[in-house]
Amino acid sequence: MHESWGLTGPQFLAGYGVALAVALISGLIVRARMRAAAQNKSTEPLSADELAYLAGGPRRVAEAALARLVESGALRTSRAGTVSVTGVPATGPVDQAVLADASRHLRRTVSLLLASVVNHPALSRDLASALVRRDLLVAADTVRARLRLAVTPLLVLLGVGVLRWINGVAVGAPVGWLTVLLLVTAVLAVLLRSRPAVPRTERGQRLLEAARDRLTGxxxxxxxxxxxxxxxxxxxxxxxxxxxxxxxxxxxxxxxxxxxxxxxxxxxxxxxxxxxxxxxxxxxxxxxxxxxxxxxxxxxxxxxxxxxxxxxxxxx
Amino acid sequence: MTSSTGAARGAGPSNARVSNDRASDARATEAARQRLAAQQAELLHALLAGGTPPAGFDQQRLRAEASALLAKRRGVVAVLRPDLTEALDERFRPLFDEFAADHPRRAGTRMRQDAAAFATWLVERGALPPPRRRRWWHPRPAS
Amino acid sequence: MVAIPRLGVGIGWRSEIDLTVERLPQVDFVEVVAENLSPDRLPESLRVLRGRGVPVLPHAVSLSLGGAEPVDRDRVAHLAALAEALDAPLVSDHVCFVRAGGLDSGHLMPVPRTADALDVLVANVRAAQAELPVPLALENVAALLDWPDGELTEGQFLAELVERTDCLLLVDVANLHANARNINTDPAEFLTAIPLERLAYVHVAGGVEHHGVYHDTHAHPVLPEVLDLLAELRRRVDPPGVLLERDDNYPSDAELAAELDAIRAVLADPEQRR
Known part of the structure; x- marks a missing residue:
């Protein structure tokens, strides 16, 4: 039995497994802690737009605005799936942005309207930064940095594993189990790196759940x-x-x-x-x-x- | 529900005269059609195709009617082809009016064809680049 | 003679406002533009309305009955098929011409009020009636210009038409206002001249005055003067139906409901508008 690097295959696999578990747990902790930080204790209630952003990001903000505008009569829906403006004005930057987009077209399909307005700053950037200021949302930069940090141990481990695998192939040692572990590591790294759709802080999560209970209750x-x-x-x-x-x-x-x-x-x-x-x-x-x-x-x-x-x- | 017109027509006093002399009535109507056709054609050519204004009409009224008809046609084309209004913006109106002056809508052409003819004319005239593909589409056929 | 059905107060159905029309309170009947529909592919919204028992009346704009050419049988057949598909109690078009000399005006043009024009109109209306399964109502149009040498007033012309074809009448009070404003016709004389017992229903529509010319846009609110004319008509006859036409620039549901309420108020008490 080969003993590259002074370890037998089973020994390396066992060590790799333990290291994988540790790297994964530490990554998960980093990922979870990114949501924790809470210095801002403002108790100002959530606006409807902020609530929508927390629940589903810019797309949800647009959907909620659409619902408000339809309910208020500012937008008319038709069975063809289009909306059109009625001349009733809207208040607030989000509703006004949605209404402005709709009013550029005689008949706008709902899907095109939503796709078009999600990039409007009033629905995306402005709301996100307000939520970050209130410590309800993790800033995009922070998310990126933290996820990079969270995934680093896994990547290091993966690098070591790949070297061992190359070495194993070179000396003709069996690499089947190692291959499986490497693939698992790669998948876990991708998952750990994946950005949450809406990176709510714990406080943001609590406020969202409270609002959900209040509305459904x-x-x-x-x-x-x-x-x-x-x-x-x-x-x-x-x-x-x-x-x-x-x-x-x-x-x-x-x-x-x-x-x-x-x-x-x-x-x-x-x-x-x-x-x-x-x-x-x-x-x-x-x-x-x-x-x-x-x-x-x-x-x-x-x-x-x-x-x-x-x-x-x-x-x- | 069935129509009552047949029975009522036969009973009407003025219609007795009509049925008495159908042949001469038909000839009279045919002659009336020809006179009316000339009058109506003259008016529409004046309003739509820059023809000589027919006698007896108020010139100001003719101009008002001509511009109302043009505005209506322009409005329909704008609704049918939002891509053109968007691409032309301020130029849409003068360009369409120029197109319309030389291309009165022929009987039997649909408004959609009219709008397409305008688009073609714009490209031929160099007012718009030739379309690489259709940029405008209806997500669902309008009913 | 079949009795003219009681229709009530209604609104023009357009695909842009289909849900609105379905939801407006107390819409007794609706009217559809015949040229926009296909009898074998009726919109879901109209099926919903028919399911509720709301009458749907096809309203044609392209028969060109006042045109010099014989009436286009395909267009009449389309209108007839639509009437059957919608189980409509009656259909309508206008006293006007649309096409002449190989051109299409794209609009409802007034006909000269001469014996020639009347003879041709009568022949065309009879030809259309022969192909239609239900009574045909004919509407007065709004004119921006008047033909010279008119031998009859518009009211007398329509009265003759009814006498000779037994058609029904669809009186558009906004068009009456337009003609009074633009070509100095007298709405009271019109209402006196026409046989009001042959009135099928009434159109009410909005418009706008621009440089001294009233434009029958169907895209603006109904003017008080038009409601005054509706009151004038109501004092003479209880119309079987009154329909609000709105074709563009649609306002909110609430605003449309308010316009229908205003119509109902005039019908209930025309004296309020003296």
Whole structure:
């Protein structure tokens, strides 16, 4: 049996395995600690845009703005999946950016609109730096540096392993198990290096979860919004759960047509669709999850202020 | 629901005269069509193709109508081809008006063809570079 | 004679505002531009409306019934097929010509109010009626210019047309306002001259005045003067239907609902607009 570098194959493999575990754990710790730092204790509540960014980055910010604009009447949706402006103004830099993009086109498809506005600074750079200042988001530079640091031990180990492998091949020693370990190391390095979609700090994570509980908790799956309580706004629901959570089922199908339903699943979605519509209780349960049956109800919901009651029963 | 027009037409007093003399009526209508065709053609040529203004019309009204028709056609083309309005920006209006003056829309051409003809004219005239590929597309066919 | 159906208050359905039209409160009927639809591929939105029992009336803009040429049978066949597909109680087009001398104006041009023009119009309308499965209503257009040597007023011309073809009438009060403003016609004389018992429904639309000329844009709010004319009409007859037309520059749902409310208010109490 060869003893390159004074170690037998099994000895090297065992040592490599231990080193791999240590490198992985240290990498994970570095990766986790990147989210921990918390000097800023500001208790200012999250704005809707900040909440959306924490939940899903610029894309979610755009989706939430879209939901707000549709709900307020500033944007009109059509069954063709397009939105168009109505002349109703928007407030806030994010909503104004989305509205400005939409108003450059007579009819803008939702997917093109979202793809176009995610790069607007109001939705990406400005919000990210505000969240970093409030210690809710890890700065992009920090993320890059920390991930590089986290992955370094694995890369060093991989380098050593590769040398051993070359040596093994050169002297004709068996390298099967080593090959497997090297591949595992490479995969782990890629995973450890992968950037989180939204690098929330722990505090950011806590605030997001609190907002999620607050929004979902205010709606009971079976009874809709408790009497006297205001239903959550479409923009807030979408900020936390994406366009698939838009309260009105018909508009939801237009805005989020091909998306598979998220875990924010059937029962909760029913509740939210009712909440948006301030719907008479009976229609909610039957509205359930079937898109076809809920569509007729949907017709009552957005225009509810003016003419609810009748909209549902006669629909079909 | 069925039409009531057939029965009612036969019962109408003024229609008795019509059925009495169908042949001469048809000849009269044919003559009326020819006179009317000349009048209408003269008006449209004046409004759309720079023809001589027909007698008896208020000249100012003719100009107002001509520019309204031009504006409507221009508006439709702008809606159908946002790529052209975007590429031409301020030049869209004068260029389209120049195109329209020499190319009145022929009966039987659709507005989409009209818009395409304008795009071709722009390229031939050098106002736009030849398209490498279609940059503009409808995600779904408009209904 | 089949009774003219009660239609109520409606709005023009356009694909851009399909969801809005579905959701506006108390829309009793809608109208679609016939040329924009194919009978075998009706939009989902119209199926939803039909499923609710909302009448959908095809409104054609290209038959050119007032044109010198015989009516295009393919266009009439399309309108007929659409009426069947939508189970529409009636269809409509305009008293106008669109094409002449090999040119297409792209717009609804007024016809000369002469015996010749009336004879040709009557012949064309009868030809269209013969191919249509439902009654045909004809609408007065907005004109920016007037033909010289008119032998009849517009009201008398339409009255003759109804007498000779038994067609229904679709009165556009915005067009009445446009003609009063632009070519000095008298809306009261018009309403007196036409047979109001043959009124199928009424169009109300917005427009804008520009350099002393009223433009029937269907892209601006309805002017108070147009609602005044609706009140004037309402004092003479209870119209079977009134429809708001909006074709561009669509405002918010709330604004459209408010325009429909204003129409309902005039119909309920026309005296408020004296």
């Amino acid at each position: 205010s709606v009971s799956p079976w009874h809709g919004v408790p009497p006297g309580q205001v239903p959550p706004a479409a923009g807030d629901l979408v900020a936390v759960h994406g366009l698939g959570a838009y309260p009105d089922p018909t508009v939801r199908r237009v805005l989020a047509p091909a998306r598979p339903r998220r875990r924010f699943g059937s029962s909760t979605t029913v509740a939210s669709s009712c909440s948006g519509g301030i719907v008479a209780s009976g229609s909610c349960s039957s509205g359930s999850d079937s898109s076809s049956s809920s569509s007729s109800c949907g017709s009552g919901s957005s225009g509810c202020g003016s003419g609810c009651g009748g909209g549902c029963g006669g629909g079909g």
